[in-house]
Amino acid sequence: MIIVLKSGTPSEEIERVSTEMCTWGLTPEKIVGKHKVVIGLVGETAELDPLRIQEISPWIEHVLRVEQPFKRASREYRHGEPSEVVVPTPNGEVIFGEGHDVVVVAGPCSVENESMIIETAQRVKAAGAKFLRGGAYKPRTSPYAFQGHGESALDLLAAAKAKTGLGIITEVMDAADLEKIAEVADVLQIGARNMQNFSLLKRVGAQPKPVLLKRGMSATIEEWLMAAEYILAAGNPNVILCERGIRTFDREYTRNTLDLAAIPVLRKLTHLPIMIDPSHGTGWAEFVPAMAKAAVAAGADALMIEVHPNPAKALSDGAQSLTPDQFDELMQVLQRPLVSLSR
Structure with missing residues (x-):
């Protein structure tokens, strides 16, 4: 009420x-x-x-x-007004939200070594990105796949931040790592596999850093918003929703099905900012630019795009990563007026 x-x-x-x-x-x-x-x-x-x-x-x-089961996340809760998530970074405040410039987050799936993360950070910043993404801790389907370098990767992210002034977004998988990750990260990411890890949601909701909540691969929109409600109910109002593709019946040509219809649906249901991840949503670098442009045209507030200096040698998700040159080209297109995005 x-x-x-x-x-x-x-x-x-x-x-x-x-x-x-x-x-x-x-x-x-x-x-x-x-x-x-x-x-x-x-x-x-x-x-x-x-x-x-x-x-x-x-x-x-x-x-x-408030008729919706997700009370605080509901647009009704703010009497129809959108919320803003304001994130301080070394380069100044960045605002996520409806009516503001599209915020671009870019970087590799995993932090591999210092030269790679510094080079990528410098290139994505020069192209116009405001945040560097990079996994220190990586949830992988196979226990034998690269799991990230852990705490040492946080030091590398901190070095990239100091070198470029970019904000840092990285994933929290375990509440035990929350404090040390929050020392480096400006935004804490909850990945698709942990979207309904309710104890973790409560923990990130009890601390002040903004939270990027990715949609679970099989989650309905209501389940996603109810997960956001856990964070909001714990006291943290700074939640950004990230659509990263859902699992459907077609797995041959795309990694996931990027649900761009979620953008207008979320705009109707919630006041929270909306991010789109076309890299995980498609799984193939060649499809990322088209879906990034489509997301902006549909009204997304932010994009998360994987960029790697040498995707063929990436330790994780190389197939969906743009090269820095490809990212430069995409950013030039995204900075044009909306009417030109289809060209």
């Missing part, structure tokens, strides 16, 4: 209404929008009469029920 206050409501009245809601056994959460203030009510609200709440103050404009 949400309380929508009239424009210009005095701060003293907002606090009075919030205090009153506490006496009802509810937890009020103030949401300051561009035009109005909304108070979200967390607790047992099913039996509450909205008219009774409206009588508390003449400054209350509406009292509305």
Whole structure:
């Protein structure tokens, strides 16, 4: 349930209404929008009469029920306003969200060595990327596949950050590694295989760094948003959703099926920023530019693109990685007006 206050409501009245809601056994959460203030009510609200709440103050404009099971993630919860995730980086603040420039995250699947990660970071920054992605800890289907270099790779990401000023996005697989990863990463990634690792979601929700939540390979949109709800409910409002392809019946020509229809659906359902990962979504570098352009045309707020200086020798996911030259070319196209993206 949400309380929508009239424009210009005095701060003293907002606090009075919030205090009153506490006496009802509810937890009020103030949401300051561009035009109005909304108070979200967390607790047992099913039996509450909205008219009774409206009588508390003449400054209350509406009292509305949030019909979706994902309460905090729902667009209704912010009275239709999109949220922004503001990430401080050495090069300045970067804003993820509707109405802002598309943020591009780029880099290799795995951090392999210092020269490789530094070279890649410099190239993607020069092309216009704002964040470097790179796995220190890698979940792999086979226990015999390269699992990442772990903690030593975090040092290499820190070196790349110091050299370029790029923000860092890297995956957390185990809550035991959370603290040391958060020392380096500006955004913590929860991968597709951990989307419903609820204990991990609670842990990342209890810390302040923004969280990039990838969609599970077999997850419905509602399951994905309910996973985001775990993070939001734990106290962290800074969640970015990342569509990275889902598993369907066709596995011969693409690695996954990139669900671009999720963009308008999410825009209707949630206030959270939306990222698209066309690299995992297709599995083949030759298809990545087309799907990146399609994602921007559909309204994505951000892109995550795998880039490797020598994809043929990559320790993981080389087939879906662009070379730095290919990434340069794609970025030049993405920076053109939207009408030219199909050319």
